[in-house]
Amino acid sequence: MAILSPLGNLFGRSPIGPIQEHMALADTAAQLVPDLFRATAADDWDQAGQVHKEIVAAEAAADKLKRSVRRHLPNSLFLPVPRSDLLTLVGILDHVANTSKDIAGLVIGRRIRFPESLQDGIIELAEASAATSRQALKAIQELDELLAVGFTGREVKNVEGMLKALDKLEGVTDKLAIRLRAKLFKIEGDLPPVEAMFLYQIITLNCKVADDAESVGDRLQILMAK
Numbered sequence: 001m002a003i004l005s006p007l008g009n010l011f012g013r014s015p016i017g018p019i020q021e022h023m024a025l026a027d028t029a030a031q032l033v034p035d036l037f038r039a040t041a042a043d044d045w046d047q048a049g050q051v052h053k054e055i056v057a058a059e060a061a062a063d064k065l066k067r068s069v070r071r072h073l074p075n076s077l078f079l080p081v082p083r084s085d086l087l088t089l090v091g092i093l094d095h096v097a098n099t100s101k102d103i104a105g106l107v108i109g110r111r112i113r114f115p116e117s118l119q120d121g122i123i124e125l126a127e128a129s130a131a132t133s134r135q136a137l138k139a140i141q142e143l144d145e146l147l148a149v150g151f152t153g154r155e156v157k158n159v160e161g162m163l164k165a166l167d168k169l170e171g172v173t174d175k176l177a178i179r180l181r182a183k184l185f186k187i188e189g190d191l192p193p194v195e196a197m198f199l200y201q202i203i204t205l206n207c208k209v210a211d212d213a214e215s216v217g218d219r220l221q222i223l224m225a226k
Contacts, residue, residue, distance in 0.1 A: 016144045018069050019086065023093045023140040023216070025062035029055045029100035030133035030209050034126040036104055041119045045111065052104045059101040066094050081147070081223055089219050093140070095212035096133055103205045112198055115187060121180040122203070128176055129209040132169040136213040138162055139220055146224065156224055166217040173210035177203055 032055045039048035069090050073083055106112065114122045139162040145155050180203055188196040 016147060018065060019090060019093070020140055020143065022062055022065045022069060022090060023096075023137050025058050025065060026093050026097035026100075027133045027137040029058040029062070029097045030130045030213070032058070033100050033103055033206070033209070034123055034130055036107060037114070037119075037123045037126050040107060040113045041123065043113065049108060052108045055100055055104040059097040062094060062097040066090055085219075085223055089216070089223070092212065092215050092219050095215070096136070096209060099205055099208045099212055103202060103209070106198065106202060106205070110198060112195075112202065114199060115191070117187065118180065118183055118199075121176070121183060122206070125173060125176045125180055125203065125206050128169065128173045129206045129213075132166065132173060132210040132213040135162065135166045135169050136216040139166060139217055143220070143223075159220070159224065163217045163221055166214060170210045170214040173207055177207045 032051050036048055036051045036055070039045070039051055070087060073086060139159055142155065142159050142162070146159060181200065184196070184199055184203070191199070
């Protein structure tokens with residue numbers, strides 16, 4: 001359901017609701033990535049293929065909504081924040097969905113399955129990245145309240161607390177990735193070089209989901225500072 005601000009009531013549908021919906025779709029894609037790795041760990045490629053389809057569908061829906069927001073975002077002095085700032089935020093949100101789709105496409109396209117000794121590690125990393133995305137979504141869901149109070153007062157402190165938690169979650173993903181890369185390094189000599197290369201790439205992409213989510217928080221912090 002779209003969320004309407006007082007300005008939205010005056011000038012039509014608020015742009016904030018669709019932006020929040022866009023982040024929710026991007027987060028849906030991110031939340032499915034751990035399921036993908038669980039399916040591959042179980043060597044269940046039918047299930048992995050189904051999860052891939054769901055991630056692609058979520059990314060496509062997010063992309064469609066992104067284009068709609070860009071087309072219909074009012075070019076008006078009555079927007080509560082600069083139009084360019086909201087467009088930048090939409091672009092950053094989109095990265096979360098795109099990177100999740102990249103992970104799924106690579107795993108399915110090359111039928112990549114992590115070695116047994118790394119299975120728990122890649123699932124844990126994917127879960128941590130998904131948790132970072134979910135925290136970014138929680139912060140974005142407060143955007144309409146921030147606008148309603150003019151980026152002042154208790155609501156700002158509430159969101160600042162969310163963003164600090166977001167930074168910590170992103171830091172967790174970095175630590176998990178370092179640990180997983182170290183384990184991969186120890187066994188990479190036993191793997192085909194191309195396979196090892198793609199395993200490293202998938203680890204990096206999982207970190208990028210968390211980085212993209214943290215960037216959402218950084219942009220929100222900039223909006224609050226204006």
